[in-house]
Amino acid sequence: MKASQRSLLLLEQCFTMTQMKQIQSHLAVSGTLLDPYAAGRIVAFCAVRDFSYAHRFFQHLPHLCRTAFVCNTMIKALVDEKEHESALALYKRMVTDYGFLPNNYTLSFLLTACTQLGDVCSGSIYHCQAIRLGWESYDFVQNGLIHLYVTCNVLESARRIFDASVNRDVVTWTALINGCVKSDQVEVARNLFDEMPDKNAVSWSAMINGYVQAGLFREALELFNAMQTLSGLRPSHAGVVGALTACAFLGALDQGRWIHAYVDRTKMKLDRILGTALIDMYSKCGCVDAARRVFEEMEERDVFAFTSLISCLANHGHSKDAIELFGRMLTEGVAPNEVTFICVLSSCSRMGMVDHGLEIFRSMSKEYGIEPGVQHYGCLVDLLGRAGMLEEAKQVVRGMPMEPDSYVLGALLNGCRVHGDVELGRELVESIIQRKLDHGGVHVLLSNMYASTSQWDDVVKVRKGMEENRVKKVPGCSSIEVNGEVREFVVGDRSVALVEEVVPLLCWIEKHLKSLRLEEEGGAGVAENCFF
DNA sequence: ATAGGGTTAG
Structure with a gap:
């Protein structure tokens, strides 16, 4: 030039x-x-x-x-x-x-188009063109092809190009790493990551998010930390988002707070994606107020940000605020989607706001053009069932346009348990088993229902049936973070630390609460006898 | 002169 x-x-x-x-x-x-x-x-x-x-x-x-x-x-x-x-x-x-004739620029733009359309057929036609015209090993064309095949789940083709390539660069490696992650080969991805000669912030983020995709959250955080100590690179926006997602799943609040401070310190833009990731992290770690603060700080809020905070409020007992926030969302002109309605309907359900919930359910298709899915029917049944309107709930199940799933029937069963309709419950369980929709939770619900009406023989029967049929319930599990370490609690955990330290403390708390209630009711307090 | 790979809610 x-x-x-x-x-x-x-x-x-x-x-x-x-x-x-x-x-x-x-x-x-x-x-x-x-x-x-x-x-x-x-x-x-x-x-x-x-x-x-x-x-x-x-x-x-x-x-x-x-x-x-x-x-x-x-x-x-x-x-x-x-x-x-x-x-x-x-x-x-x-x-x-x-x-x-198309040149390397033309071909790479056309490949981008095919990738966005998920059109691997047209893509392979351009692949042939590239071979014929001698552009196939050109960096942008080659990488465009790998990206196309990865996006369309044809990992073998992507791999073939990679293996044959003599001019791999950081983009080539990163594209293939993503391909492996997409095909559930996160270890292969990690090997590639370790092998690649140069890494930049994008490749680190890709691997961090690869671990997140695979549900390997500790590995994701380890890599996020390694990125800073080993590579000398500063975590980028996507890397931070990935690490926050991992913190959310692990309940790793200290780490999440540190990342938030990093975001502030480096003046990283709190855009919709990062903001939502922060809200979700605080939400899953139980920090409702922090989640609210992040939400208010954001300059632009989309359906993800709103839904994330609505879900946070709904899950932490602030159903009323969740419904209010839904109203604000509508006023601000942000259109709700199917996920939003799941959160809002379950808030109504927990609040016992039957009429309002029904109204929102009806508005879904009428005002927002969203046809209720099986999960929305699940919420509706839960709403009616909890309120004791079992007949109406049954009618909803009968009238739904799709087959009820185990959650819909489970919601109805839960209504039966709460309102002591054991007969309907028994019928339901039979139909659930007939439809082969039973999962452990359904049996547990039935057994709890019998327990609530003191039908102990039936409780034993259900439990025995579960054992005989090898019905397994996914064990309840939660985790908290203490001094930066994440500690998991699983139902049935009998570890020494738990039995010797946590259980006695829980017993003390329980006794203490009971004595407080007695005091409130005017009875004589016995709190002083409750210390260890 | 024109270009590619990573990220959010149930």
């Missing part, structure tokens, strides 16, 4: 659209617009700022100025605008009408 052209390019960065339009008319008058380079610069400049203007300009260009560069730039712009059909049409015109 000539020095004069380079300085013009730099100068171009300072122009506004209006100035560029002025330059354009000036060029038109002086006849310079017929110069392919000048015309190309105008298209490239406008394509990223005002697409429709660039498009019009392109369509009026004289034939001489429709260079491969201009076509590529327009194809890229069309792909960015998600106008994949038009991008393809332009490509065809470029080849047939203007007589250009």
Whole structure:
């Protein structure tokens, strides 16, 4: 490139659209617009700022100025605008009408289009083109192909290109690492990660998020820490989001707070994704107020941010606030989606707000165009069942447009338990077992239902039946963080620490609470006898 | 002169 052209390019960065339009008319008058380079610069400049203007300009260009560069730039712009059909049409015109062969730029833009469409068939046609024209080992084409095959779940093809490649760069490696993660081969991904010669912040983030995807949250956090101690790289936005997701699952509050402080310290932009990740981390760690603060700090809130906080409030006993926040969401013009309605309906259910819940359920399809799914019916049945409206709940189950799943029937069964309708409960369990929908939780519910009405023989029967049929309930599990260490508690845990330290403390708390209740009821307090 | 890989809610 000539020095004069380079300085013009730099100068171009300072122009506004209006100035560029002025330059354009000036060029038109002086006849310079017929110069392919000048015309190309105008298209490239406008394509990223005002697409429709660039498009019009392109369509009026004289034939001489429709260079491969201009076509590529327009194809890229069309792909960015998600106008994949038009991008393809332009490509065809470029080849047939203007007589250009696709080059490495053309092919990489077309591959991006195929990847976004998940269209591996068209993608492999361009793959063939690339081979025929000798572009297949060009970095952007090669990496584009790997990305395409990874996205479309054809890991073997991605792997073949990788293995045959003699010019792998950091993008090549990272694309394949993601492919392995997507195909549940997180260990293979880690081996690649260890093997790759250079890593940047994107490759670290990809591996951190790979562990998160695989549910290996401790490994994700270890890697997040290693990134800072070993690589000297600063965790990027995506890395931070991945680490926060891991903290949320582990209940690792200290680590999560540290990351929040890091976000503040480095002035990382609290955008919708990062904000939501923070809200969710605080939510899962039980810090409702911190979650609220992050939410208020965010400059833009989308359906994810709202739903995340609504879910947080609903899960921590603030159902009323959750429903209020739903109202605020509507006022601020953010459209709820199916997940939002699950959270809101379960809030209504816990609050016993039957009418309001029914109204919201009805509004789903009427006002928001969202057809209720099986989970929404589950919430509705739960809402009616908890309120003791078992007949209505049964009618909902009968009238639903899809087969009830174990959660819908489980919600009805729970209603039976709470309101002591053992007969209906028994019928239900039979139908649940007949439909082969029984999971451990259903049996436990039935046994609890018998227990609540003191039908101990039946309790024993259910428990025995569970043993005989080898019905397993996923054990209840929770975790807390103490001094930076995450400690897990699982039902049936009989470890020394638990039996010798935690259980006596729990007994003391229970006795203490009972004595307090006695005091409240006017009875004589016995608190002093309850210390160890 | 035009370009690629990583991230949020039930």
